[in-house]
Amino acid sequence: MNWSEFFFMNGYAFYVWGSYGVAVLVFGIEVLMVRHRRKITLRDLRLMRDETGEVGTGDAA
């Protein structure tokens, strides 16, 4: 089972790897976006806390 033949996909390489590649890319970006959003949210909360000195007096939004 040589790899070059495998990747060639009997001529359909572009289509098969095109769809899987894009899928992995899309879901990879989604994971990065979610982690990034978490980091940003936490950073903003800390900034807010340092600015106002105390967080946790108001009620939930």
Added chain:
Amino acid sequence: MAINWFKYSAPSTFYGLAGKLIPFFAWPAAILFVIGLYIGFFVAPTDAVQSEAYRIIFLHVPASILSMFIYLIMAGYAALGLIFNTRLSSMMAQALAPTGALFAFVSLWSGALWGKPMWGAWWVWDARLTSELILLFLYLGYIALQASIEDPRRADRASALLAIVGSVNVPIIYFSVKWWNTLHQGSTIKFTGTSMHIAMQQAMFAVLAACWLYAIAVTLARVRSIILERERNTQWVSELREMKQ
């Protein structure tokens, strides 16, 4: 020992629970995805008709299933949030939407890339592909409405109503598109042409399970950020471990 289900419906406790659960969904998803692909590419035989191109089915079908079910689950959470006024349900609905939209996009993308070798055209107005495209529009409408309203409470309730109206329309749209397709083209084009070899089914289920686990993991992660954003003024957020660093 009565399990107090409502304990976890409070955003604060759910935040902790979701945090612990994410690895239990994320890692199995990755493992199952690899297993599914291994079976799909190495074990499953070459298809008589389409040789290797059919292997896109292991991605296309799960993505389509996910995009459809996530929309219904999203509408369910939205309805819960609207009826019981539970903020967490609305947050879950909001968290599910982007993942659902991405699955719809992947389904369309893989459908087009599969259509090219099989039918010779990037886009074929097949009933399923067309309904998938409309489903993507419904997702984008939901996300756009949610994003365009500042007040979180109104945003939740308005988009919830839209999701419910949308989910009522999904079957109507599907059947009218199917009717429209058979009138014009006669849906001689079938997706699952050859009967499924056992290895194909295994690969399909593995990738499907992987997609479900992935969707849950990503949604839980996103809902945690939403909880933080929405509950930033509360006491429990300020005492969070993450806030200490």
Added chain:
Amino acid sequence: MRKLSLLGLLGLVIRRDLLLAMRRRADVLTTLIFFVMVVSLFPLGVGPEMDMLRKMASGVVWVAALLASMLSLPRMFSADYADGTLEQMMLAPQSLSVLVLGKIVAHWMLSGLPLALIAPVLGLQFDMSVPALWALVLALLLGTPVLSMIGAIGAALTLGLRGGGVLVSLLVLPLCIPVLIFGAGAVEAVNSGMSAVSNLSLLGAFMLFALVFTPFVAAQALRISME
């Protein structure tokens, strides 16, 4: 002061909205002119061959009707929302759904009805046969109310939002696709010799289905937006 019956309220709201619209006649005409213009643009884009135009006539007219009714949707509630009468209306003892139904009917009479009446004239541009024109008018008469009803939900949801006009279309157009399919299909059926009864009956079914649910859902949407 005797309590206004529901039908009385319906008639009152419709009369009021029509009266208001007649004072600002331009708004009514813009929808109509937009519709005529969009339909007339297609032959310029596609080319003058009659058989091509005849084939795509129903689709062009229907898509233009869809876009034209989207155009006037934001105005359904925005004027009353701006000057506060919408709040008063919501405090009325009668059910909000009937009031919203009145607004939907008024909007339809200002957008859907004129489109249906002028469609045959545009049909001649596309050299449509007489039975096809009849099917087109009937389909439009059955289909445009559904556009107004579903549009009412979109208009209520996006009340007072900046960029509301485009957002309404984004929300409502996917939901109007079945109406487009069976509306254009009705004319298509007549062109290809079959009778359009099945399409028209389905359009009628959509209209009744929408008539039952949309006023209530739009009323809920108003309550959500007005909180």
